[in-house]
Amino acid sequence: MTPSARLAAAIDLLTAMDATPRRPADAVANAFFRERRFIGGGDRRAISMIVWDVLRHWRRVAWRLEQVGASATPRLRVAVRRMEQGDSLGALSQGFVEGRFAPGALSADERHALDKLTQPDAAPLEGAPRAVRLEIPEWLLPHLEQRFGDTLEAELAAMAREATLDLRVNTLRGDREAARKALARDGLHADPTELSRWGLRLPGRLPVTSSAAFKDGLVEIQDEGSQLVVAMLGAGPDMRVLDYCAGAGGKTLAIAMTMGNKGHIVACDVSEPRLEGAVRRLRRAGVHNVERHLLVPGDKWAKRRAASFDRVLVDAPCTGTGTWRRNPDARVRLEEADLAELTVKQSEILDRAAALVKPGGRMVYATCSILDAENQNQIDAFLVRNPTFRLASPDARDVPDVLAGSPVLSLSPGRNGTDGFFAAVLERAPALAAQE
16 A cells, blocks of 8 residues: 555544544454455554554644644544654645545645644643643543652653553463564564563564464463463462453463463353353463353352352453553543443452352452552452451462562553553451351
Protein backbone atom coordinates (compact mmCIF):
# COMPACT_ATOMS: atom_id res chain seq x y z
CA MET A 1 0.00 0.00 0.00
CA THR A 2 1.12 3.56 -0.67
CA PRO A 3 1.57 5.98 2.25
CA SER A 4 -1.64 7.73 1.15
CA ALA A 5 -3.54 4.43 1.14
CA ARG A 6 -2.32 3.69 4.66
CA LEU A 7 -3.50 7.14 5.78
CA ALA A 8 -6.90 6.52 4.22
CA ALA A 9 -7.22 3.12 5.92
CA ALA A 10 -6.19 4.62 9.28
CA ILE A 11 -8.86 7.30 8.92
CA ASP A 12 -11.46 4.68 8.00
CA LEU A 13 -10.51 2.62 11.07
CA LEU A 14 -10.76 5.66 13.35
CA THR A 15 -14.16 6.42 11.83
CA ALA A 16 -15.29 2.87 12.63
CA MET A 17 -14.09 3.34 16.22
CA ASP A 18 -15.97 6.64 16.47
CA ALA A 19 -19.15 4.85 15.39
CA THR A 20 -18.89 2.33 18.28
CA PRO A 21 -17.37 4.33 21.16
CA ARG A 22 -18.06 1.72 23.85
CA ARG A 23 -16.44 -1.12 21.93
CA PRO A 24 -12.73 -1.76 22.59
CA ALA A 25 -10.49 -0.43 19.83
CA ASP A 26 -8.68 -3.74 19.34
CA ALA A 27 -12.01 -5.52 18.73
CA VAL A 28 -12.97 -2.88 16.13
CA ALA A 29 -9.55 -3.19 14.50
CA ASN A 30 -9.73 -7.00 14.34
CA ALA A 31 -13.12 -6.82 12.62
CA PHE A 32 -11.89 -4.05 10.29
CA PHE A 33 -8.91 -6.08 9.08
CA ARG A 34 -10.91 -9.33 8.81
CA GLU A 35 -13.18 -7.56 6.34
CA ARG A 36 -10.13 -6.35 4.37
CA ARG A 37 -7.98 -9.45 4.01
CA PHE A 38 -6.23 -7.85 1.04
CA ILE A 39 -4.30 -5.66 3.54
CA GLY A 40 -1.02 -7.45 4.25
CA GLY A 41 0.67 -7.89 7.60
CA GLY A 42 3.17 -5.04 7.17
CA ASP A 43 0.45 -2.64 6.11
CA ARG A 44 -1.76 -3.71 9.02
CA ARG A 45 1.04 -2.92 11.45
CA ALA A 46 1.70 0.46 9.82
CA ILE A 47 -2.00 1.40 9.87
CA SER A 48 -2.34 0.28 13.48
CA MET A 49 0.66 2.38 14.48
CA ILE A 50 -1.00 5.48 13.04
CA VAL A 51 -4.29 4.73 14.77
CA TRP A 52 -2.83 3.81 18.17
CA ASP A 53 -0.68 6.95 18.11
CA VAL A 54 -3.85 9.02 17.60
CA LEU A 55 -5.57 7.16 20.46
CA ARG A 56 -2.66 7.94 22.78
CA HIS A 57 -3.08 11.67 22.10
CA TRP A 58 -6.88 11.74 21.94
CA ARG A 59 -7.77 14.44 24.48
CA ARG A 60 -4.81 16.71 23.74
CA VAL A 61 -5.45 16.80 20.00
CA ALA A 62 -9.17 17.44 20.58
CA TRP A 63 -8.32 20.33 22.93
CA ARG A 64 -5.91 21.90 20.41
CA LEU A 65 -8.48 21.69 17.63
CA GLU A 66 -11.14 23.16 19.90
CA GLN A 67 -8.91 26.19 20.51
CA VAL A 68 -8.94 26.99 16.78
CA GLY A 69 -12.68 26.35 16.39
CA ALA A 70 -12.39 23.01 14.59
CA SER A 71 -14.05 19.64 15.28
CA ALA A 72 -11.81 16.69 16.09
CA THR A 73 -12.65 14.51 13.07
CA PRO A 74 -10.61 11.39 12.31
CA ARG A 75 -9.01 13.20 9.36
CA LEU A 76 -7.92 16.15 11.46
CA ARG A 77 -6.75 13.95 14.32
CA VAL A 78 -4.42 12.10 11.94
CA ALA A 79 -3.28 15.35 10.32
CA VAL A 80 -2.50 17.06 13.64
CA ARG A 81 -0.46 14.10 14.86
CA ARG A 82 1.53 14.08 11.62
CA MET A 83 2.27 17.77 12.05
CA GLU A 84 3.24 17.26 15.70
CA GLN A 85 5.70 14.61 14.48
CA GLY A 86 7.35 17.09 12.10
CA ASP A 87 5.34 17.20 8.86
CA SER A 88 4.82 20.65 7.37
CA LEU A 89 1.42 21.56 5.97
CA GLY A 90 2.93 21.17 2.51
CA ALA A 91 4.25 17.68 3.24
CA LEU A 92 0.93 16.74 4.80
CA SER A 93 -0.88 17.81 1.64
CA GLN A 94 1.19 15.33 -0.36
CA GLY A 95 -0.35 12.50 1.65
CA PHE A 96 -3.89 13.86 1.61
CA VAL A 97 -4.50 13.47 -2.11
CA GLU A 98 -7.34 12.37 -4.37
CA GLY A 99 -7.53 8.82 -5.63
CA ARG A 100 -9.34 5.54 -5.22
CA PHE A 101 -7.22 4.39 -2.26
CA ALA A 102 -6.32 7.84 -0.92
CA PRO A 103 -7.90 9.96 1.83
CA GLY A 104 -8.82 12.88 -0.44
CA ALA A 105 -7.37 16.37 -0.43
CA LEU A 106 -7.58 18.60 2.63
CA SER A 107 -10.60 20.88 2.48
CA ALA A 108 -10.30 24.64 2.84
CA ASP A 109 -11.64 24.42 6.42
CA GLU A 110 -9.17 21.67 7.34
CA ARG A 111 -6.26 23.61 5.89
CA HIS A 112 -7.39 26.74 7.74
CA ALA A 113 -7.54 24.89 11.08
CA LEU A 114 -4.14 23.26 10.56
CA ASP A 115 -2.61 26.56 9.48
CA LYS A 116 -3.91 28.27 12.65
CA LEU A 117 -2.29 25.58 14.78
CA THR A 118 1.11 26.49 13.30
CA GLN A 119 0.79 30.17 14.21
CA PRO A 120 2.86 31.63 17.08
CA ASP A 121 -0.30 32.73 18.91
CA ALA A 122 -1.84 29.21 18.86
CA ALA A 123 -2.85 28.16 22.38
CA PRO A 124 0.06 26.18 23.92
CA LEU A 125 -0.72 22.75 25.34
CA GLU A 126 0.66 23.94 28.68
CA GLY A 127 -2.55 25.94 29.05
CA ALA A 128 -4.77 22.88 28.81
CA PRO A 129 -6.40 21.41 31.95
CA ARG A 130 -4.16 18.92 33.74
CA ALA A 131 -6.45 15.98 32.96
CA VAL A 132 -6.25 16.85 29.26
CA ARG A 133 -2.46 17.06 29.33
CA LEU A 134 -2.31 13.73 31.12
CA GLU A 135 -4.82 12.09 28.75
CA ILE A 136 -7.23 10.93 31.46
CA PRO A 137 -10.90 11.60 32.28
CA GLU A 138 -11.39 14.58 34.63
CA TRP A 139 -13.18 12.50 37.29
CA LEU A 140 -10.27 10.04 37.47
CA LEU A 141 -7.58 12.61 38.27
CA PRO A 142 -8.12 12.61 42.09
CA HIS A 143 -7.96 8.80 42.18
CA LEU A 144 -4.63 8.78 40.34
CA GLU A 145 -3.19 11.67 42.35
CA GLN A 146 -3.99 9.72 45.51
CA ARG A 147 -2.34 6.59 44.10
CA PHE A 148 0.86 8.08 42.65
CA GLY A 149 1.33 11.51 44.23
CA ASP A 150 4.40 13.30 42.84
CA THR A 151 5.18 10.45 40.42
CA LEU A 152 1.84 10.67 38.61
CA GLU A 153 3.09 12.49 35.52
CA ALA A 154 6.03 10.11 35.11
CA GLU A 155 3.73 7.09 35.44
CA LEU A 156 1.25 8.41 32.88
CA ALA A 157 4.12 9.31 30.52
CA ALA A 158 5.21 5.66 30.73
CA MET A 159 1.65 4.59 29.96
CA ALA A 160 1.63 6.82 26.89
CA ARG A 161 4.53 4.92 25.34
CA GLU A 162 4.10 1.83 23.21
CA ALA A 163 4.16 -1.35 25.28
CA THR A 164 6.83 -3.97 24.89
CA LEU A 165 5.78 -7.44 23.77
CA ASP A 166 6.32 -9.88 26.62
CA LEU A 167 6.34 -13.65 26.23
CA ARG A 168 6.18 -16.43 28.80
CA VAL A 169 8.31 -19.47 28.11
CA ASN A 170 6.30 -22.66 28.50
CA THR A 171 8.67 -24.84 30.54
CA LEU A 172 6.56 -27.87 29.65
CA ARG A 173 8.07 -27.49 26.16
CA GLY A 174 11.56 -26.14 26.92
CA ASP A 175 13.62 -23.60 28.86
CA ARG A 176 14.14 -19.87 28.34
CA GLU A 177 17.39 -20.23 26.41
CA ALA A 178 15.82 -22.74 24.03
CA ALA A 179 12.96 -20.31 23.45
CA ARG A 180 15.37 -17.43 22.77
CA LYS A 181 17.20 -19.50 20.17
CA ALA A 182 13.96 -20.65 18.53
CA LEU A 183 12.69 -17.07 18.27
CA ALA A 184 16.04 -15.88 16.90
CA ARG A 185 15.78 -18.39 14.07
CA ASP A 186 12.66 -16.49 12.98
CA GLY A 187 14.41 -13.13 13.30
CA LEU A 188 12.89 -12.28 16.71
CA HIS A 189 15.60 -11.29 19.18
CA ALA A 190 14.26 -11.38 22.74
CA ASP A 191 15.85 -10.47 26.06
CA PRO A 192 15.09 -12.07 29.44
CA THR A 193 12.70 -10.08 31.63
CA GLU A 194 14.11 -8.69 34.87
CA LEU A 195 11.52 -10.03 37.30
CA SER A 196 9.83 -13.11 35.85
CA ARG A 197 12.15 -16.06 35.41
CA TRP A 198 9.88 -17.34 32.63
CA GLY A 199 9.74 -14.08 30.68
CA LEU A 200 11.19 -12.84 27.39
CA ARG A 201 10.75 -9.33 26.03
CA LEU A 202 10.57 -8.02 22.47
CA PRO A 203 10.55 -4.32 21.50
CA GLY A 204 6.95 -3.68 20.45
CA ARG A 205 4.58 -5.18 17.89
CA LEU A 206 6.24 -8.08 16.08
CA PRO A 207 4.73 -11.12 14.26
CA VAL A 208 5.28 -13.60 17.10
CA THR A 209 2.22 -15.71 16.33
CA SER A 210 3.72 -16.76 13.01
CA SER A 211 6.94 -18.00 14.64
CA ALA A 212 7.70 -21.69 15.16
CA ALA A 213 8.22 -21.09 18.89
CA PHE A 214 4.65 -19.84 19.25
CA LYS A 215 3.07 -22.44 16.98
CA ASP A 216 4.87 -25.24 18.85
CA GLY A 217 3.64 -23.96 22.22
CA LEU A 218 7.11 -23.01 23.46
CA VAL A 219 6.06 -19.40 24.15
CA GLU A 220 2.82 -17.61 24.97
CA ILE A 221 2.11 -13.88 24.81
CA GLN A 222 1.77 -12.72 28.43
CA ASP A 223 2.88 -9.50 30.13
CA GLU A 224 5.60 -9.93 32.75
CA GLY A 225 3.27 -8.56 35.41
CA SER A 226 0.68 -11.22 34.63
CA GLN A 227 3.36 -13.89 34.95
CA LEU A 228 4.23 -12.57 38.42
CA VAL A 229 0.59 -12.84 39.50
CA VAL A 230 0.77 -16.56 38.73
CA ALA A 231 4.04 -16.83 40.66
CA MET A 232 2.30 -15.28 43.69
CA LEU A 233 -0.26 -18.12 43.61
CA GLY A 234 2.38 -20.75 44.38
CA ALA A 235 0.46 -23.66 42.84
CA GLY A 236 2.19 -27.04 43.12
CA PRO A 237 1.83 -30.42 41.37
CA ASP A 238 -0.09 -32.02 44.24
CA MET A 239 -2.76 -29.32 44.46
CA ARG A 240 -6.33 -28.74 43.41
CA VAL A 241 -6.48 -25.24 41.89
CA LEU A 242 -9.31 -23.00 40.76
CA ASP A 243 -8.89 -20.19 38.21
CA TYR A 244 -12.17 -18.47 39.03
CA CYS A 245 -12.25 -15.82 36.27
CA ALA A 246 -10.22 -17.72 33.69
CA GLY A 247 -11.34 -15.98 30.49
CA ALA A 248 -9.43 -17.42 27.54
CA GLY A 249 -6.98 -19.18 29.84
CA GLY A 250 -3.78 -17.12 29.78
CA LYS A 251 -3.10 -17.52 33.50
CA THR A 252 -4.55 -21.05 33.48
CA LEU A 253 -1.78 -22.07 31.08
CA ALA A 254 0.87 -20.56 33.32
CA ILE A 255 -0.59 -22.26 36.42
CA ALA A 256 -0.53 -25.63 34.64
CA MET A 257 3.13 -25.02 33.85
CA THR A 258 4.00 -24.28 37.49
CA MET A 259 2.23 -27.51 38.46
CA GLY A 260 4.25 -29.53 35.95
CA ASN A 261 1.01 -30.52 34.20
CA LYS A 262 0.02 -32.47 37.33
CA GLY A 263 -2.67 -32.02 39.96
CA HIS A 264 -6.02 -30.64 38.87
CA ILE A 265 -7.06 -27.19 37.64
CA VAL A 266 -10.62 -26.00 37.13
CA ALA A 267 -10.94 -22.98 34.83
CA CYS A 268 -14.24 -21.12 35.37
CA ASP A 269 -15.81 -18.17 33.63
CA VAL A 270 -19.23 -16.68 32.94
CA SER A 271 -18.47 -16.50 29.18
CA GLU A 272 -18.72 -19.68 27.13
CA PRO A 273 -16.91 -18.17 24.08
CA ARG A 274 -13.97 -17.18 26.29
CA LEU A 275 -13.74 -20.66 27.77
CA GLU A 276 -14.02 -22.24 24.34
CA GLY A 277 -11.21 -19.97 23.17
CA ALA A 278 -8.93 -21.60 25.75
CA VAL A 279 -9.18 -25.05 24.15
CA ARG A 280 -6.77 -24.40 21.29
CA ARG A 281 -4.28 -22.67 23.60
CA LEU A 282 -4.32 -25.57 26.06
CA ARG A 283 -3.75 -28.06 23.27
CA ARG A 284 -0.89 -26.05 21.74
CA ALA A 285 0.81 -25.76 25.14
CA GLY A 286 0.50 -29.50 25.80
CA VAL A 287 -1.61 -28.94 28.93
CA HIS A 288 -3.93 -31.76 30.00
CA ASN A 289 -4.69 -31.18 33.71
CA VAL A 290 -7.40 -28.53 33.15
CA GLU A 291 -11.16 -28.94 33.43
CA ARG A 292 -13.38 -26.09 32.19
CA HIS A 293 -16.63 -25.05 33.86
CA LEU A 294 -19.15 -22.42 32.76
CA LEU A 295 -20.62 -20.44 35.66
CA VAL A 296 -24.35 -19.82 35.20
CA PRO A 297 -27.06 -18.34 37.46
CA GLY A 298 -28.48 -20.90 39.88
CA ASP A 299 -25.48 -23.19 39.38
CA LYS A 300 -24.94 -25.51 42.38
CA TRP A 301 -21.39 -26.35 41.25
CA ALA A 302 -19.72 -23.94 43.69
CA LYS A 303 -21.85 -25.00 46.65
CA ARG A 304 -20.89 -28.64 46.13
CA ARG A 305 -17.20 -27.73 46.04
CA ALA A 306 -17.09 -25.40 49.04
CA ALA A 307 -13.75 -25.37 50.89
CA SER A 308 -12.17 -27.88 48.48
CA PHE A 309 -9.41 -25.98 46.64
CA ASP A 310 -5.81 -25.56 47.79
CA ARG A 311 -5.37 -22.45 45.64
CA VAL A 312 -7.91 -20.06 44.11
CA LEU A 313 -6.98 -17.30 41.66
CA VAL A 314 -9.45 -14.44 41.31
CA ASP A 315 -8.36 -12.41 38.28
CA ALA A 316 -11.20 -9.97 38.82
CA PRO A 317 -12.96 -7.92 36.13
CA CYS A 318 -11.66 -4.37 36.48
CA THR A 319 -11.22 -1.01 34.77
CA GLY A 320 -8.06 -2.19 33.03
CA THR A 321 -6.30 1.08 33.89
CA GLY A 322 -3.03 -0.85 34.15
CA THR A 323 -3.19 -1.79 30.46
CA TRP A 324 -3.42 1.71 29.00
CA ARG A 325 -0.11 1.23 27.17
CA ARG A 326 -1.84 -1.43 25.08
CA ASN A 327 -5.37 -0.07 25.17
CA PRO A 328 -5.13 3.76 25.11
CA ASP A 329 -8.76 4.01 23.99
CA ALA A 330 -9.80 2.69 27.42
CA ARG A 331 -8.83 6.06 28.89
CA VAL A 332 -11.52 7.69 26.79
CA ARG A 333 -14.20 5.02 27.27
CA LEU A 334 -13.89 4.66 31.06
CA GLU A 335 -16.72 6.34 32.99
CA GLU A 336 -17.16 6.91 36.71
CA ALA A 337 -20.21 4.63 36.72
CA ASP A 338 -18.01 1.81 35.38
CA LEU A 339 -15.76 2.00 38.42
CA ALA A 340 -18.71 2.06 40.82
CA GLU A 341 -20.26 -0.99 39.14
CA LEU A 342 -16.99 -2.92 39.05
CA THR A 343 -16.09 -2.42 42.70
CA VAL A 344 -19.42 -3.93 43.74
CA LYS A 345 -18.88 -6.87 41.39
CA GLN A 346 -15.32 -7.40 42.64
CA SER A 347 -16.35 -7.64 46.29
CA GLU A 348 -19.13 -10.12 45.42
CA ILE A 349 -16.73 -12.29 43.42
CA LEU A 350 -14.16 -12.22 46.23
CA ASP A 351 -16.71 -13.45 48.77
CA ARG A 352 -17.96 -16.24 46.48
CA ALA A 353 -14.44 -17.38 45.65
CA ALA A 354 -13.40 -17.31 49.32
CA ALA A 355 -15.98 -19.99 50.12
CA LEU A 356 -14.15 -22.36 47.77
CA VAL A 357 -10.78 -22.11 49.57
CA LYS A 358 -10.05 -25.08 51.84
CA PRO A 359 -8.83 -24.57 55.44
CA GLY A 360 -5.16 -23.62 55.22
CA GLY A 361 -5.53 -22.87 51.50
CA ARG A 362 -4.78 -19.62 49.72
CA MET A 363 -6.55 -17.21 47.42
CA VAL A 364 -4.87 -14.60 45.22
CA TYR A 365 -6.96 -11.58 44.28
CA ALA A 366 -5.58 -9.80 41.21
CA THR A 367 -6.47 -6.97 38.85
CA CYS A 368 -4.83 -5.15 35.96
CA SER A 369 -5.84 -1.88 37.60
CA ILE A 370 -3.79 0.89 39.22
CA LEU A 371 -6.68 2.25 41.32
CA ASP A 372 -6.78 1.80 45.10
CA ALA A 373 -10.58 1.44 44.93
CA GLU A 374 -10.15 -1.85 43.03
CA ASN A 375 -7.04 -3.04 44.84
CA GLN A 376 -5.99 -2.34 48.41
CA ASN A 377 -9.41 -0.97 49.39
CA GLN A 378 -11.01 -4.23 48.24
CA ILE A 379 -8.58 -6.29 50.32
CA ASP A 380 -9.09 -4.16 53.42
CA ALA A 381 -12.89 -4.50 53.16
CA PHE A 382 -12.68 -8.25 52.43
CA LEU A 383 -10.60 -8.90 55.55
CA VAL A 384 -13.19 -7.10 57.66
CA ARG A 385 -15.98 -9.24 56.18
CA ASN A 386 -13.97 -12.47 56.33
CA PRO A 387 -11.96 -12.70 59.58
CA THR A 388 -10.86 -16.28 58.85
CA PHE A 389 -8.53 -14.91 56.17
CA ARG A 390 -5.25 -13.06 56.57
CA LEU A 391 -2.59 -11.66 54.27
CA ALA A 392 0.29 -14.10 53.73
CA SER A 393 3.70 -13.90 52.06
CA PRO A 394 3.86 -15.86 48.80
CA ASP A 395 5.78 -19.07 48.28
CA ALA A 396 9.25 -17.86 47.26
CA ARG A 397 9.74 -20.67 44.72
CA ASP A 398 8.87 -18.65 41.61
CA VAL A 399 8.64 -15.13 43.05
CA PRO A 400 11.74 -12.94 42.51
CA ASP A 401 13.70 -12.03 45.65
CA VAL A 402 12.69 -8.36 45.47
CA LEU A 403 9.01 -9.33 45.77
CA ALA A 404 9.17 -12.47 47.93
CA GLY A 405 8.67 -10.85 51.34
CA SER A 406 5.43 -9.01 50.65
CA PRO A 407 1.90 -10.46 50.50
CA VAL A 408 0.94 -7.70 48.06
CA LEU A 409 2.22 -7.19 44.52
CA SER A 410 1.87 -3.71 43.01
CA LEU A 411 3.38 -3.04 39.59
CA SER A 412 3.27 -0.08 37.22
CA PRO A 413 4.82 0.79 33.84
CA GLY A 414 6.86 3.70 35.19
CA ARG A 415 8.35 1.86 38.15
CA ASN A 416 8.58 -1.71 36.83
CA GLY A 417 8.33 -1.60 33.03
CA THR A 418 5.29 -3.91 33.13
CA ASP A 419 1.59 -3.28 32.78
CA GLY A 420 -0.10 -2.07 35.96
CA PHE A 421 -0.97 -5.07 38.13
CA PHE A 422 -2.09 -5.68 41.69
CA ALA A 423 -2.20 -9.00 43.56
CA ALA A 424 -2.71 -9.96 47.19
CA VAL A 425 -2.18 -13.38 48.78
CA LEU A 426 -4.92 -14.30 51.27
CA GLU A 427 -4.65 -17.41 53.45
CA ARG A 428 -7.55 -19.12 55.19
CA ALA A 429 -6.72 -20.03 58.77
CA PRO A 430 -6.92 -23.82 59.34
CA ALA A 431 -8.05 -23.72 62.97
CA LEU A 432 -10.74 -21.07 62.51
CA ALA A 433 -11.98 -22.66 59.29
CA ALA A 434 -12.32 -26.04 61.00
CA GLN A 435 -14.55 -24.58 63.73
CA GLU A 436 -17.04 -23.00 61.32
